[in-house]
Every structure is written in C-alpha cells, then in structure tokens.
Amino acid sequence: MSTLYPCKVQPQVQDFTPYTAGLSIEEIKAEYNLSRVIKLASNENPLGCSPYVQKVIARSASFGFRYPRPGNPELCQALAEFYRLSPDNFVVSNGSDEAIDLLLRVMARPGKDHVLVFDPCFSMYRLQARLCGVDIRSVPLNPDFSFPFAELLRIVDQDTALVFVTNPDNPSGYAAPREKLLEMAARLPESCLLVVDEAYLEFADDPEAVSPLSELPECTNLVILRTFSKLYGLAGLRLGYGIMPPWLRDYLMRVKPPFSVNLLAERAGIAALRDGYFAGQTRRTVLAGKSYLKRELKAMGCTVFLSQANFLLFKPPVPAKSLYERLLKQGIIVRPLGSYGLDDYLRVSIGNTHENKAFIRAMQDILSQPSV
Ligand SMILES: Cc1ncc(COP(=O)(O)O)c(C=O)c1O
DSSP: OGGGSSSOOOHHHHTOOOOOOOOOHHHHHHHHTOSOOEEOSSOOOTTOSOHHHHHHHHHHGGGTTSOOOTTOHHHHHHHHHHHTSOGGGEEEESHHHHHHHHHHHHHOOTTTOEEEEEESOOTHHHHHHHHTTOEEEEEEOOTTSOOOHHHHHHTOOTTEEEEEEESSOTTTOOOOOHHHHHHHHHHSOTTOEEEEEOTTGGGSSSHHHHOOGGGGGGOTTEEEEEESSSTTOOGGGOOEEEEOOHHHHHHHHHHSOTTSSOHHHHHHHHHHHHOHHHHHHHHHHHHHHHHHHHHHHHHTTOEEOOOSSSEEEEEOSSOHHHHHHHHHHTTEEOEEOGGGTOTTOEEEEOOOHHHHHHHHHHHHHHHTSTTO
C-alpha cells in the first residue's frame, strides 16, 4: 500500500498497527440498532464528570480563544500543593500517553537503546517505542499475573533506557507492593529510569502500600505517571502528568509542545483536585461495585482475578469471544483482550449500580442459554 505513494514514509510507520481502543457507544447503537448501550470497556469514571468541574469548564469556555501558558504552571503549582512536592517535579501532559512518548523521546536512543516491559502490558509503551525506533524487550508475567521482577532485572543491561511497570496493572488489576518497586529502582543501572504507571493507583485498597511516591525525592531514576482520566472522570479532556526528578522535568519541558494541554483541561484539572468529595464518591462506588461484580461473576462460574484497579479481569466458563459478541447484542460493551494475547479472558470496567446490574443480568441471561 505504502509503495503507491511517492513520498518517503518511515519504515516503522509503514507497517504500524495502531492502538485498539474500546468500542464507542455510538458505534454499537448503530450496528445493533439499539437505543441504549452501556460501555464498560475503557475504565472510565462510573459517575461521569464532577458537577463542580463541569461548572468550571462552562465558566472557562469564553477563554477558549486564549493560548494556555506554556507548561501549565498553575496546574503544576496545584499538583505540587496537592502532593507537597515542588512544581519542578511535575510535567503535565495530553493524557499520560503524551508523557510516555516524551519519556521515550528524551531518554532512549533510536536503534541503540531498548525499553523493558512485562508481557502482556498496556499497549501504548510498545506502540510509542516502535514509533521512536526503539527496541522493546519483554518478560512474561507470572501465570497469576504477578510481576517476575527478578527475571526482568536479569535482562537489564547498559542499553536499557526505561523500564515500564503498570501498578496496579492493566489488564489484570494486580498491584505489587511499593518495596518491590523501590528495590527495582535501586537495582537498575543509574542511567535507566523506572517508570511506574499509576493510572489506577487511586482505586487500590491501600494506595500508599503500592506507590513508591513518598520516596521519589530521594530516587534519581524514578518516574510516576498519573492521569485525570480515571478517578477524576476527565478522559475526554486528555490530561495526565508525570512526577519526576527536576533534572528530568527540565529535559521533558524542552521538547514538549508548549500548548499540548489546553486551557479548559488545565482549569478542569485544578478544579478536580479541589473536589475531594467527588473523588471519594468515585472510589467508594468503584470499591462497592467491584465486590458486587466479583461475587456475581464467581457465582456464574467465572474465574475472577484480584484487582486493585477500577476493572476486573475474568475468564468466563464459555468462549470469551462469543460471550463478548452476545453481550454487544444486548447493548453491553466489555473489553476483549485479543490485543493483549489473552483470547480466553474479558475485562469489565466497574460501572455504577445500574450499569453493573445490567451487565450481570445480561451475563446470567446469556450463560443460561445452552448455545453459547
Ligand atoms: C495503564 C494505563 N496507562 C495510561 C493510560 C492512559 O491514560 P490517559 O488517558 O491519561 O492517556 C491508560 C488508559 O487506559 C492505562 O490503562
């Protein structure tokens, strides 16, 4: 296909397979002629977006003609106050996806360095590395989806630029204790960064027990990624951030497009940090919904994995693919995991009470039919 065009297209782009996103509600409504669809596929917030944040966004709409300040210093300041760190520890980004890309471009030499991940893992690490011309090496997760740290350390060498660990992990929900991550950071060569992607951290049973954040000021090679997409319900505004040592922030800020975080997203982020009530309600909704879904799925014969995130990984007692398709026909979108190499499993986001019940009713209905 690419040979039809006269221009040069980079080799790593020519056969690039893009990110597989969860299906949208509109697509499924149109395809199955449904008036109501429930999406439990992208780990979005079950309560939507905070009413307070919505008001701030509406009030800010008239500033849409202004450029934001490069580097979004007000949001960095708000984050610094929230975490009792310095603004020099924060890079805000267009979703944590942008932070992943910036780290790769700053730290990894194309064609020479490589990055390490567990397999399976969140696919953006691979995709961005490939686009940057950086090799990716992986170590399979343990069968229970826990992290084989020793195996990963065994393949680290002087050309390992970055190690990505998602904690709690996607798609399993497994979370390693913070001590393991700190030990890992300490055992990496000085030139290698440990990037802990904590997109789901706020849903862990005890977030402080799994996050190495409190040690970040003492660690020169630790980066933590967080996002406003999950707990704060701002996935559509694209807002994430990296917490890192000031020397690294300095490099990222030099290469980051100055206005990649827009003015409405910045104001929404500041407001979201102030709305502790909404964040608390979200967390309570997710924890209650998770135990309900876990109990009901197990009662239907599914193998359900322990999750410290806002989703559950499960293996149904029938082929996952046909169950997924039957759910779609009933207007319920969950996440098939073929792109993670987990064909026999499905991942379901924790919804609100109404959504969770509708999902369980659909599951019971499908599994009670002999022909699945
Ligand atoms: C592990 C992980 N990291 C990062 C992200 C992306 O977050 P953002 O919406 O901030 O780009 C996701 C999104 O699902 C994720 O699962």
